[in-house]
Amino acid sequence: MDVSPLHGIAPFSTGQRAMRILLVDDDEAMVDLSATFLEREPDDAETETYTDPESALDELTDGEYDCVVSDYDMPGMDGLELLTAARERSIEIPFVLFTGKGSEEIASRAISAGVDEYLQKGGPEEYPVLANKVSNLVEKYWAETHMRRGFLAIESAEEGIGIIDDDGVYQYLNEAYAALYNRDRSELIGEHWDILYPADEARRFHDEILPQLESEGSWRGLSTGITKDGEAVPERLVLTQMDDGGHVCIVQELTEVDALRAEAELKGRVLDAVEVAIVVIDPSRPDNPIVYLNAAFETLTGYDAESVTGRSYRFLCGPETDPETVAEVRRAGDAGESISTEIRNYDAHGDPFVSRLDIRPVRDDNGALDCSIRFHRPADDAGSS
Template sequence: MDVSLLHDIAPFSTEQRAMRILLVDDDEPMVELSATFLERELADAETATYTDPEPALDELTDGGYDCVVSDYDMPGMDGLELLTAAREQGIEIPFVLFTGKGSEEIASRAISAGVDEYLQKGGPEEYPVLANKVSNLVEKYWAETHMRRGFLAIESAEEGIGIIDGDGVYQYMNKAYAALYDRDRTELIGEHWDILYPDDEARRFHEEILPQLEAEGSWRGFSTGVTKDGEAVPERLVLTQMDDGGHVCIVQELTEVDALQAEVELKDRVLDAIGVGIVVTDPSQDDNPIVYCNEAFEALTGYDAESVTGRNCRFLQGPEKDPETVAEIRAALDAGESISTEIRNYDVDGEPFWNRLDIHPVRDDDGALECFVGFQRVGDRDGDADDADSP
């Protein structure tokens, strides 16, 4: 996986803490001097010093350290033997061999043993170099540790999480992502995302979803994928754009409530497409205000959802109200009944139009009135819907 694709994702940890350094050297004045210099050069450093490698190894196994700085030539256990023993116990923190007994042979052995840095002791001028190497190693170790923890969380997440590059090809996905479509991720990484969608849904992604993602930086909503065997997978999808043109996908299979909402949104898109304006009003609130309108209503009247929410629909009647029709509508609403009629309305520019209006009450399982739904189309004075705006 190309780790550069993750640069736009929030870091897995913003932890700020002191770096803890364990120094091991059988020369006590030398190890204390090294600790003093490192704490002076590194503002956030905390050091612990040992002159005997054996207790130093015991201390390391308790964890909590970010780096080891060890001499090479020590009685009982040299620096490379300490490194080997630490690695055998699963201690993977950076290890710096800081030795006064340098030679090509020791340097070669140190590299073969896997030390992270090899540095010969010298005068005080060597300590800024040592401090810089320790700082770089610890920062790299922290970053890799946070990355590993983050990917462990991603791998164990119940949600499907995937990364798609700028060409639409999967570069990474966790097991949950592939399992949602009854596939193994080895089948999908390297494939284009449209392998998981039927043709009509892939078309909606290209024409509607991806342009919105590019324009706004994110998209969330409902979609329908498909398993290898052709079974439909209703899903909730969240997409987040990355600077390189790719995007992060988070996908969940829909619950029953989600599926109902997705069905409503689908029907809403259909009604938008055929030009039927919809408003929902709440009779439990004062003056039965609008609580929802669809895009077709906005197109019909010129008013956006924000400007009409909380207002009674009568604002559309303008200055020349039709008292008889208004009274007829009000009587039906007061009785909680349906009504179909035609009324002169005015759009946002004050232009009149005949509105073919159908209002229906919506009740709960106990018969209590929950809301009214109004369907609106351009009509004519004879009460017939305009053919150009009819389904």
């Protein structure tokens, strides 16, 4: 799913918190007995007991509880009326009706009112059952609360967050994700992700990015999407594979600086895709060092970028390199002129190779020499740069 934390949302954890249960019964001896059993059976349970439903309702409103266990038949307010009043105050914790008055009518009313569990009082054998039901309800409530908070975090995040299934179809995305592409999310749910990318970028996803995601489990990098109106959206992506074969996508629009970097990376990918060996020389620095080389140059010479960047181009010369050709190349480079010639150089293993060398100057808007680009082709390739 390197991504900054979602803004302003603290993770939800119940690992170090006791289960808090509110018990309501007008019979003081019965409510105390229930509290004793419930504190004994579940791990780390805490109870509060009330004999007055009105006072219990005020406590529920102000306190933090995980479950209510209430009698049904109580003066002033019965258990189902307490449930209705709690829900009207947006108290959504589990509610167990634990009553000595059992009847089909009460059970039916309890189900209609939305109680989470209905249990008749009996002997001591009923309390382990009650404790088990309360524990299961609280664990379910905690899990659902955790899930709700997670989705709240996703919905409120500044980053665009989407879930894509194994077929490449959007199953979920937040508003920030859709807004990045000037769309409503209802337009994207059920659509394939390639609706947001130009054809050449979609091909790159299929050919490069998704295979890497499948093999490594994640991918992060820069891409370019499109809005509904066809405008380019430079973006930073983090993709994380899910167990079912789909993936989570987190997307951020790039800043202007990031966009320039993305453009440079795109040009670098284009140059690496070219089969002609390319080197860029900086004539403004001492000894005219190499400042860029593409993948084809590495293949041709056996030298990688780390070993030659910043070095003079002359390291390719060897015992059979023609001095007059070297001097001609140097003069053209110093003068900022174009030249095309054949030259013998030596690779990283000391083996000679002959190539057609084309030098082309690149000037800035004022006509000053900015850099010099050198193209190496096989000597029998008659094409020009």
